Amino acid sequence: MADSVSATTAPSKTLLFPGDPLRPPDTYVDVRTQELQINMGPQHPSTHGVLRLAIWVDGEIVTRADPDIGYLHRCAEKIGESVSCIQYVPYTDRYDYLAAMNNNLGYCLAVEKVAEVEVPERAQYIRTIAVELNRIASHLVAIGTYGLDLGAFTPFFYAFREREEILRLLEWICGARLTYNFIRIGGVMRDTPAGWIEDIRKFLDLFETRLDEFNDLLTHNHIFVGRTANVGVLSIEDAVRYGLTGPNLRGSGLRYDLRREQPYLLYDRFTFDIPVGTGIKGTVGDCWDRYWVRLLEMRESVRIVRQAIDQLPTGGEIMAKNVRHLAFKSKAGEGYLGIENPRGELGYYLISDGGANSYRSRIRAPSFCNLSILESMLPGTMLADAVAIIGSIDIVLGEVDR
Amino acid sequence: MDSLVPFLENAWGWATGSAFTFSMILSVLAVVAFISVWAMFAVWLERKASADFQVRLGPNRVGGRFGLLQTLADGLKLAFKEDLIPRDADKFLFAIAPAIAFCGAFAAFAVLPFTPAVNAVDINLGVFFVVAVTAIGVIGVLMAGWSSNNKWSLYGAMREAAQLISYEIPSALALMVPVLVTGSLNLKEIVGFQCLPSDGVLDHEGLIYFSNHGWLAFYSPWTFVAFIVYYIASLAECKRAPFDLPEAESELVSGFHTEYSGMRFSFFFLEEYGMMFIVSAVAALVFLGGWQPLPWVSLNMGGPIGNLFFLGVFLAKSVFLLWVQIWLRWTLPRMRVDQVMVMGYKYLIPISLVALLMMAVYEYWGVRYLPGLF
């Protein structure tokens, strides 16, 4: 480009690089290179929604990244102040729409903590089953779209085939495929339909064998490993400093899972492992580790669901008594409750002044915190790696923007 | 064309000039017809094959159970779409870029022999011509990326330029290995070498005869290496996965053709599928015995029936190689740009150079498989 090359001195006869010893110092041509600013998103195939990343690139190398969020902002916390807590449950579906059950659960547990509601045991088991199935579905989307980000289309369809089965099971119990509103304050919406449990068993048997297909197709694929191993390495210190939780933190090698640290529901009754990244293919905490942790977590969820099905008490209440008054008044108080969402710690902090609506309902969205690390992770990586890193962080924009 | 001109002159008494013009126009029309039908078929095959890999059904409504006319319907849709040119684009370059990109793929068809008798022109520099002319496509892509005035397009175009220039070298070097063996750049003669009878005279042979040389891919270890290198490099030249960086949907939106729509977009499409056919056809001709159905055992056929049979065999081989391309595309993730360059410069070029050198040494020694044994 003419404007970027300005000849300062007399004719430089040949193209000699600056610093070339053959070139006399007074013939330097001032070749100014310029960083290119590109907008990744808000409409971009691999930002998983309406995330806009302003990226400054030097050739293929990212020098600076500035995530710009808020395109999906609905001021969820204001809505929480304007409707009663019973009315608010369906709204929570819309934040992390890939793991709506978990969002229902987080809010309901927080309300139950503040309003002191006892949940029947059978409802807790049903909650566990639904939540863990939803976790598998969410991780399937994460893994499938991660393949898509790296240019492998086929694993996506394999993931969605399994997810379809889970959605069928969840639709069967609550009538919705994405925004369930199944877990209610004080229990669950309805009891398990006849045949549901048997179908889950069948599905789990099939699913465990099909998980191996992912390993064959994607996990150990040489190109896939080349694209993800040693890319986007995240140390435990950085992960903790940025408040990362969930598979992203565990991918860095820290065995930290709220289901084990602060058991909610009935997680202390189940045996399950907490997979962590160990750097099998590269460095601990690289993109491959985060992917691998998600894959292993699906197996653990299968284990949990199996145990929950086996322990499920026959008969019994599925709804707590005396929760209807929550539509009009609640106990005054404030409390924070965090649960392990597929993406990390999902927390609700509620302040109630005794009225029907909570005075303040604050949401700790895991994707929001996880996303903030992009600013420090992206500089120095290649543009293609940026896509790999964003995919491995696994964000849901509905939750980031709330 | 070389056989059509004398035929018209002798049988119908045409003047040489008009016979030449007529057969030229006929050849061009035939190539255009073939490339369109081929692209339709290839797209259909790609859809069905990818659907098969991805536990889906694929097109199954338009044109019967197997959706044979789906591509035609999509082509019609593209033809009727509005031709959008971005406001700040360089309109002239933007308009002619698809045509130039298409030209490279189109021109290469001129020298491809489909059967011993069917080809547009029979020139002695066939291999060289294909390698040279297909490289024109990159100019069209660069123009498209630059003139779109879109940063993503520019990225795609730059990647494409870097990638194509890097992979021209190994693919051309790999093609030099069979050329070294056969001593000819003529595609027909290269095929002829592969079905040369053991005693060297074709006229003595019956319908089925034994050919000592066999297909060039199995002629010697080094030609096999050259075949593999050529196939990998040709994937990169067609911008197919795992080398589809210029289009890289998840990174660059759609790469150099992000801003294109309608017919201009479909020209890029035709170019891509035309290129896929050309590299498959060249691989089939040069390495896999062209129109001969079996290695070492060749058929001596002529006339319309023989040529039709040979055409079928040749197309079947090309379609198989195309299917392998599709198979790879829907199985593998995309490589990163530096990995692509590393693969080209650190592996494929040295390997093809070694293959060329060793083939020369083998030829000098007069051995084919192992020194001192065969």
Add this chain to the structure above:
Amino acid sequence: MTAAEALEQLKKDGLATGVELFPGPKDAALIVPRERVKAVLRHLRDARPFACDLLVLITGTHMTEKKDAKGVLVREAGFEVIWHLRSIQNRSLLAVKCKLPTNDPTVDSVADLWAAANWHERETWDLVGIRFTGHPDLRRILLPEGWEGHPLRKDYAYPKEFQGINLEVDAPWPTP
């Protein structure tokens, strides 16, 4: 570690001046005066007995004055900022509260202690309008630049227009 134990430990460490215990019906918290917030939070992060290395959440709340039926003040007007801290070693959650006056909702930023605080503080500034001094880049994060007001304040009035876009809920559809 509960808030009461944390207060004991803080007293031992000599940092408890002005720190009170917020009893709360559910979650107890430490109430820290505004000017000592950063020192206390830094101590909570660094001192071994606390080791609160994970900043979970920063919440800002606009408190309006509220009196119960007998006219007793149950809620003072002002702002509250709450830091929820987790200790991975101790498996504990600790909340730290700070009360700010209505007319000057300003508190020290902890973005240099926890990188996670950066976005939480931006969000709190954006939605509640609490200013964090010392924050490296206190911009709006969820709402667009140039938005007026802070929606999570109780006295927030929804704007009628934003950069030429009619935002009135009941605005008639533009007729062609």
